[in-house]
Amino acid sequence: MGFWAKTSLAVLFVTVGSFVPPITSPLTCHWLAWSADVQQFGTKGQNGKNGNSGNAGKNSDNITIFADGAPRTIDLSGQKGGDGGEGSNGTDANCANQPQDVATNLQAANGGDGGNGGDGGSGGNGGDVTIYATDSAYLRQITLNTSGGKGGGAGKAGKGGKGCKCVKPYWTIKTCTGRPGDSNYSCSTREFRCQDGLEGNGGNGGRAGREGRLGQLTVINLSRPLTSDQSSASVPMTELKDRGYVLSKNIWETRTGAGALFAPGSIVQDQYRALTERVEKSFILIWNAPQDFSRYADQRITLALSDQSDMNVTLPDGVWVEGTSQKRNNVTEFIVYNAVFERDVTRLQSKGLTGNGTNLTATLVDEADQSNLIATKFKVRYRVSRSDDVEFRPPSDFTTRYEGDVSPGLVTQEGNQFKIAIGQLPIPPEYLRGGNGVEVELTATRSFAGYSKTQTLAIRDVIKGLR
Helix, strand or coil: CCCCCEEEEEECCCCCCCCCCCCCCCCCCCCECCCCCEEEECECCCCCCCCCCCCCCCCCCCEEEECCCCCEEEECCCCCCCCCCCCCCCCCCECCCCCCCCCCEEEECCCCCCCCCCCCCCCCCCCCEEEECCCHHHHHHEEEECCCCCCCCCCCCCCCCCCCCCCCCEEEEEEEECCCCCCCCEEEEEEEEEECCCCCCCCCCCCCCCCCCCCCEEEECCCCCCCCCECEEEEEHHHHHHCCEEEEEEEEEEEECHHHHCCCCCECCCEEEEEEEEEEEEEEEEECCCCCHHHCCCCEEEEEECCCCCEEEECCCCEEEEEEEEEECCEEEEEEEEEEEHHHCCCEEEEEEECCHHHCEEEEEECCCCCCCCEEEEEEEEEEECCCCCCCCCHHHEEEEEEEEECHHHEEEECCEEEEEHHHCCCCHHHCCCCCEEEEEEEEEEEECCEEEEEEEEEEEECCCCC
16 A cells, blocks of 8 residues: 555654654655554445356257168257357446545445356257168168267357546645644654556356267168167066067177268268177977976076077076077077976974994985985994983983994985984994984085085984893
8 A cells, every 4th residue: 555645744742752764855755654544435346147047059869770772861969059048248337426626545446247158058959860671772772871979159258348537546645743843743644545446357157058969870781670688687487488588689780981871072970880680589498397387386487698698597596407598590598307496305303213233224305206306325423421410411421422424324315304323324333222322413415406405413312221
């Protein structure tokens, strides 16, 4: 604010040891104003309004056509975007009369800022087109335009309004203290200034809208509509048995040079997509198993085409299936010979121990009645307790006297019943006598058609008979 006011020394009497610098100017000496206050006058102009953005151009519709060699023109160009609106000008300041001979600096009002121009709207996208053509010569009879619409023009910026002007740019006011003739009498002159108001800032111009994209081209060498991919499915067995199921995959290739496919003057994106192959593979379930199919009808088989278009088959979880597959052209046949629910594999139940000595026998029964299909191997751990009250004895009270596989010759199977000759295992005779508290832990490995699962049963009992 140093430029605002100056002080001229007319008469100055110093009473206490002050040094008065010599006057070197032929006019006067100047110091900063005693007050930095500034008084505004007039009313600032109003800012201009921003222009509206232009509307986006409408995208063209996407279409599918079947080419037959007849000449035709197809216009799928996008619509032009709307122009941005102009920003309005800022208004001039409302200039009141400049206050006269006031003891303060003055600031005239500024003009209003101009409004910003609106952005142009984006051009609409060109339409995508899918063309079925069994002969590439049919495409050369088509004039195709899939250009994007032009972007809308940028709106112009508004101009700033004019500021107020000072009628009197500066003035002075003389101030005296004391009485004339007294030793403390002094006078000084202060200079005040008025600063013109500024012109308002011009607004910023809007941005031009972007051009819409070219439409995308797809060419299909078929005479019938292409169905969508069905490359995987989870299907109930009853549907596979009655009707079979078809999986399909469309194989695409990205190519360049689309413009050369059509009539001269066509506007189309250079890169396009072409169908090179449609793969269709069928799956049929043939039930040749003795089991009742209705128990398995709702189980689901998962089918999927691999990257090499082979049929991958995933059988239901929880079902063990014995079968074979064979391929005939594009058909995969899966023939089921036997089926077992996994939950039925481990339904062996203990019927306890009988006999003693070399005749000690453990008996198990397959409650699922599946042992005609399932192969079974046994391992045994034979433990003896110091007590004949074995039901509630802790594991630490038992000592292992034998652990190992049970040879098939020691297992007798009668339908769904298994008799395991424990007494024929290499166990010292004193631990097979009557009165011994024992724990027989049997681990059965049940196998069928490449599947396998184990079940462990523990039998705690006191061997019957005399010691």
